[in-house]
Amino acid sequence: MKAVVNWQDGMKFIGTGPSGFPLQMDAESSLGGSDSGVRPMEMIALGLIGCQAMDVISVLQKKRQQVTGFEVRFDGPRSHDFPKVFTRAEITFVVTGNQIDEAAVIRAIELTATKYCPASAMLDQVFPMELKYEIYEEEGGEKRLIYQGVWQNTMLVD
Numbered sequence: 001m002k003a004v005v006n007w008q009d010g011m012k013f014i015g016t017g018p019s020g021f022p023l024q025m026d027a028e029s030s031l032g033g034s035d036s037g038v039r040p041m042e043m044i045a046l047g048l049i050g051c052q053a054m055d056v057i058s059v060l061q062k063k064r065q066q067v068t069g070f071e072v073r074f075d076g077p078r079s080h081d082f083p084k085v086f087t088r089a090e091i092t093f094v095v096t097g098n099q100i101d102e103a104a105v106i107r108a109i110e111l112t113a114t115k116y117c118p119a120s121a122m123l124d125q126v127f128p129m130e131l132k133y134e135i136y137e138e139e140g141g142e143k144r145l146i147y148q149g150v151w152q153n154t155m156l157v158d
Contacts, residue, residue, distance in 0.1 A: 010034055041086075044123075045074045049091060051119040055112035056093055056105075063104045068138050069096035076127075089129045096136040102147045105133050109151045 003017040005025070011033035012026045025040060027033030038046075049072040060067050076089040095105055109131050113120055123129070135147040 012036055041078070041084075044086075045076055045089075048089070048117075048119045048123055049074045051117040052091065052093075052109075052112045055116045056108040059108035059111055060095070060100075060104060063101070063108075065095075065100050065104050066098040067095060067100065068098065069136075070094070086123075086127045088127050089123075090132065091129055092132040092134060094134045094136070096138050096143055098138060100135045100137070100146075102135060102149075105135055105147075106149075106151060109133060110153075113151065113153065 001018055003015060005013040005015040007013055010026070011031065012024065015023045015025060017023075023043070024037035025043070026035060026037035027039065029035055053070070053072040056072070057067065057070055060070075071094040073092040073094065074089060075091075076086040078084045079087050093105065093109060113124070113129075113131060120129070131151040133147070133149055133151065134145060136143040137146045
């Protein structure tokens with residue numbers, strides 16, 4: 001894959017990858033930017049959970065789950081010292097729908113974590129990730145939590 005970033009002014013850059021869609025990046029004003037774009041570390045987090053989200057929803061659709069809403073949340077503390085890397089990540093898959101099978105959600109998370117998502121495979125070598133899930137039943141516009149848990153990688157050897 002090839003990508004390019006072009007400097008605009010200050011700390012603002014426009015990045016373009018093979019898809020051709022431009023992405024504006026910038027730094028916060030205290031770092032010389034103008035707060036007019038996403039930060040590079042935000043893109044790493046978004047790339048990770050975007051990759052995982054696409055895998056999970058694809059698996060759930062193939063398993064004919066009746067998903068009406070889906071969200072993936074990232075909470076990644078960073079080190080205090082430079083280069084201020086992510087020290088860990090808590091990723092929560094929030095699935096809303098009708099009669100969602102908990103086993104299907106767990107399997108979808110397992111597949112993204114161990115087989116399909118290249119961002120997950122790469123970043124899992126850099127910082128620990130805790131993958132959680134919440135499953136909500138939707139009834140008459142109301143949501144009710146029915147399952148929650150943490151995916152455990154049973155392929156790990158102690």
